[in-house]
Amino acid sequence: MKTDLSRGWRTHAAVLAFGTFAVGTDGFVVAGILPEIARSLDVSVAAAGQLVTVFSIAYAVLAPVLATLTAGWSRRVVLPAGLALFAVGNVITALAPSYALVLVSRAVAAGGASLYAATASATAAAIAGDERRGRAIAIVMLGLTSSLALGAPLGTAVGRRSAGGPRCGWSRPWPWSWCRSSRSACPTWAAARPAAGGSGSPRSPTGGCSACSPPRSSRSPASTCRTRT
Template sequence: MLAFGAFAVGTDGFVVAGLLPAVATSLHVTVAAAGQLVTVFSASYAVLAPVLAALTASWPRRRVLVTALAVFAAGNAITALAPSYGLVLGSRAVAAAGAALFTATASATAALLAGERERGRAISFVMLGVTSSLVLGAPLGTLIGDLAGWRTAMWLVTALGLLAAPAIWLRLPGAAGRGDGDLRAFLAPLRDRRVVTLLGVTVVAFTGIYLPYTYVSEIFAPAWAGGSGLAVLLLVYGLSGTAGNLTAGHLADRHGPRRVVVTVMLALAAAFALIPLGRGTFGTAVVTIVVVGFLSFSVTTPQQHLVISLAGPGAGLVTSLYQSAVYLAVSLSGGVGALALEAWGAAGLPYLAAVLMLAAAATNATRAGRA
């Protein structure tokens, strides 16, 4: 049920990018202006996630999750109905508030209900909803947008959120909030240098991960050559990423999240460094994407597992900050990647990503403590 809710939220995050031309035409703005829908969503998500986690710390987890989905659905309904560009922008902030609160709470709740021995697999199953939205939800939403209009696609996302809410309310086992009104106690994990370091590592690592993904069309341009091959590469990336996410969750439970995440980061650095060798033909590009996608999504669960292990009672806040760190990294990857693309060309981006992954692995191994 939590994974289905994450699927709804993830679909919203991914589908808007494919609807931008239609949104721009409908609202009489440029595609660049329509692209600010993504910017507003990401920025609002990053800022609101820890704030909302703190405000709802004492609520029962079921109430938080259902409220988050209700806010999420309301934001998307407003987007679907909004007659003006300004109102659409505002509605994206509302949807982001619900999405941020749901994703962080769902991960923390899954970890709490599963217990320490099954924590990694529980988190990976929730994140399966996000990765499957990349594979299925976003393409389906984009297709519906092409056939019936972008507003219909937003109604689809709204319906997904509304479908998940009653199932969670009726079937999710009870889990009390971890807050007791003492905000200082709730914020205690941020006084732990290891937690703060891990959040910083998360920004560095996911900036490296999203650099090649954001500019995949440029990096693999020699292979897909403007045809439908790019869609195939993105599909392969999503499928291999889903497998990587599930595998990493199991390994984190068995061998410990720290060992797994450091090993994966080192392997991913090597894979990024080898991307220029696999971008020349479509066949080699597919193989490269399989490896990179598998390893990229293998970072998500053990890194989050490691943060939760260190956070203790403050896991709700820390998972929200973790999500903020990821969304900050998404924004940074676009800006940093644009500068690197201008300076070194598309072939230089994977090397920059490899350097970032090496830095993240080294910090995780030497300064982030043990969990």
């Protein structure tokens, strides 16, 4: 018998996929606007390419570290926190006046992206249940793969449009990513709510959230015995 929790798993997974689309676009878009970044920051194209390297390394290193540090947190807290950290990194990238600060901002954004992506997959799997776990994770990962096919070209086009100078042009994708992540923060918080099992969800005597607990019989033991006899 399907519960109310599992019936809406596709909607919850789609909301989480929107967030992975945002973080994926942010990671891939840099490669398309390296010449613009290099000219604006007065560095070589090779040095501008290190923004991709820093993001990738920070993502790989911070993912297990942040996962360990937030292991005891509710998913309703971890997911918006990851998006918030990701958004802060993007705002700094868009406003940073120097190459060094842009490098730092990419590491900050990578930390938020790694925290969100891993938690989003786990949350979708928990909401969907054992039978639909693979499909739920696939939907969340679809957001990441579609960011490479759709988000990165679109972000590159936005970044190459110059309005008021080259700096204004190439930095546009990062406020754009910030807007997408901010818009998905509240729906993501709602999507994580059924699977939170933490302070945001009422606990059942068995230790899980009340939505996942089996329904209790409304009949007393005495009435059950009388029925059987």
